[in-house]
Amino acid sequence: MNSKLPDSAPRSPIIPVQLRLDDKFRFRCHKGIACFNKCCENIDIMLTPYDIVRLKHRLGVTSREFIDLYTVDFQMDGHGTPGLKLRTKENSTACINLTPEGCGVYEDRPAACRYYALGLVSMRKKDAPRDEDSYFIVREEHCLGHLEPVVQTVCDYRKEQGVDLYDEINHEWRQIILKKRSSGPTVGRPSERSFELFFLASYDPDGFREFVASPGFGEVFDLDPSFKQGLMADEVQLLRFGFRLLRQVLFGEKSIPLKPGAAQMRIARYQQRMAQLSTGRAEDLADAQDKIYETLGD
Numbered sequence: 001m002n003s004k005l006p007d008s009a010p011r012s013p014i015i016p017v018q019l020r021l022d023d024k025f026r027f028r029c030h031k032g033i034a035c036f037n038k039c040c041e042n043i044d045i046m047l048t049p050y051d052i053v054r055l056k057h058r059l060g061v062t063s064r065e066f067i068d069l070y071t072v073d074f075q076m077d078g079h080g081t082p083g084l085k086l087r088t089k090e091n092s093t094a095c096i097n098l099t100p101e102g103c104g105v106y107e108d109r110p111a112a113c114r115y116y117a118l119g120l121v122s123m124r125k126k127d128a129p130r131d132e133d134s135y136f137i138v139r140e141e142h143c144l145g146h147l148e149p150v151v152q153t154v155c156d157y158r159k160e161q162g163v164d165l166y167d168e169i170n171h172e173w174r175q176i177i178l179k180k181r182s183s184g185p186t187v188g189r190p191s192e193r194s195f196e197l198f199f200l201a202s203y204d205p206d207g208f209r210e211f212v213a214s215p216g217f218g219e220v221f222d223l224d225p226s227f228k229q230g231l232m233a234d235e236v237q238l239l240r241f242g243f244r245l246l247r248q249v250l251f252g253e254k255s256i257p258l259k260p261g262a263a264q265m266r267i268a269r270y271q272q273r274m275a276q277l278s279t280g281r282a283e284d285l286a287d288a289q290d291k292i293y294e295t296l297g298d
């Protein structure tokens, strides 16, 4: 089973036909099928933030424990944007969650597993404000589901698999990845610190909750107390807030108010330093953002 990055180009065994939501395709997977479990015996599954929220609860572990025990790192792009893939069993290509009875986390399986045998491609045309989704069929030889006499629209399949909820929650995150790739030199290569923040906000909700609750964060960002309380209690809300913070740090989109006193003094101090370096270079701006970020943990 292969998951695709949001803008990855189709390649074999992918059928190079773009499907839209109303397009129909033939496929059905069920427990009695002869190939049952085959797709989980050789996996390459990229995880999204909401996958991790669901799986860590399912498995009864913290997000840090989930990362350590159930994932492997990879880089999503040439800049080194951190990604996580689902781990396989030791000395095997089979998914760590696979049991003889089937998926051990079925109700909370990742979005990529829900999509299969469809793949999702998100692309943003030049100068377009938003990306466009389309779908493609993954036809692997071992998968007999393509021979089953069931035809459905992409839209119905997504609903049946519950992947529409995953896409809705992960949407902003995918937008960030696409924007970062399409921005090129105007944003520049994100610094190590912004990658750390990306990792924390994307994959480690327990660590990110502690970060938002920390005194350093409270000194810089001006959050309404009831809003902050909501973040502490609701991981989906916390994820969405993390995506806003990432947009602020990576792209300078100021949607989270800063406290006028402490934060602005710090920002002015660092801006002054950066101006002295006679820059304007994107790396320097990223460094300046890092310095601001570093102070949050003071």
Ligand code: SF4
Residues within 6 Å of the ligand: 001, 039, 040, 043, 045, 095, 096, 097, 098, 099, 102, 103, 104, 105, 106, 109, 110, 113
């Ligand atoms: S999480 Fe479940 S459905 Fe997905 S690859 Fe693993 S065993 Fe298969």
Ligand code: SF4
Residues within 6 Å of the ligand: 028, 029, 030, 033, 035, 036, 037, 038, 039, 040, 116, 117, 142, 143, 144, 145, 146
């Ligand atoms: S039909 Fe395809 S998706 Fe379903 S169990 Fe078989 S190989 Fe996996």
